[in-house]
Amino acid sequence: MKILVIEDEIKTAKALIKLISTIDPDAEITGPLQTVSAAIENLSAPPSPDLIFMDIQLADGSCFEIFKEATVTAPVIFCTAYDEYAIEAFKANGIDYILKPFTEETLTAAFKKVAGLRRSLAQQDVNPIYPLPLQQGKKSFLVFRDNKYVxxxxxxxxFFYIKNDFPALVTFDAKEYTLNQSLDTISAQLPQEQFYRINRQYLINFNAVHEVEHxxxxxxxxxxxxxxxxxxIIGKNKATEFLHWLDNR
Incomplete structure (x- = not known):
């Protein structure tokens, strides 16, 4: 795999390259590139890398300027000390968003995500890596209330949620119905691009989201x-994934 590292802090770049080499000894690593201009020049000429590790703030500006000047086809793993750029990052080919200081564990998880997406898209014969194909799922639920099936x-x-140890669904007009399936089973029947499992208690519809705040x-x-x-409430370990889900439309 050809990997490009775009990082202006040399010490951080060296640590990142060392971790990448540990995880994937066969990787061909280019960089580190420290500036927006150097990255634009590199990405404007073939061959294109297979994967890019990119810092948000570079020596001469924001990395998002790169995407305005160069065509970036490779998936990008953003490595940064700031968490407020997650939504913008996922609009720019981002498949993961790692907060510094990163570890071998976080990088290994990112590589697994890359591998998983490539396998999935290879099976679907989809190219490029985004957008993800929409998935089909269950169209309706049969519920029983007031001696009637609806x-x-x-x-x-x-949304769906756990109420008194039993799952229930709530409609947009605030009507509530109890179900006899587990939330795990319900989640598996629904299209993942439309419904997101927030935590053990809640499974929400994308169209139901009003706003999200820190x-x-x-x-x-x-x-x-x-x-x-x-x-x-979404925990910090799942926050980036949730924002990615919101943006991946």
Whole structure:
């Protein structure tokens, strides 16, 4: 795999390259490139790298200037000390967003994500790496309430959640129905581009998301268009993945 490293801090770049070489000894590593201009020049000429590790703030400006001047076809793993650029990063070929100081564990997880996406897209015969193909899923749920069976279309469901140890669905007009399937089973039946498993308690519809705000300890607070019984909080370890899900449309 041909890997390009774009990082203006030499000490950090050396540490990153060393970790990459440990994880993938056969990798052909180019760089580090320290500036936006050097990166544009490199990416404007063939051959294109297979993967790019990129810092957000470079010596002569923001890395996002690179995408305005050069055609970047390779997936990008952003390595930065700041978490506020996650949404913009995923709009720019980003497949992972690693906060410094990174470790062998975080880089290994990023490489596994790259490998998994490549396998998935190879099976689907999709190119380039984005956008991901939409998945098909269950269209409706049959529920029982007030001695009546009712069919609820998936598109009308704002979220699922665990209530008194049992899963329930809540529609956009705030009607609630108890289900007899586990939340794990429900999640597996739904298209992943439309529904996201926030935590053990909540599974939400993309169309139900009203806004997302930063919360304590690098967590995210999610507000839905339909009221929830409690706050929906995403832990810092899942925050980047959630933002990626929101942006991958």
């Amino acid at each position: 069919v609820i279309a998936v598109e009308n469901i704002a 919360y304590f300890g690098r967590k995210l607070l999610v507000h839905l268009k339909t009221a929830t019984p409690e706050k929906i």
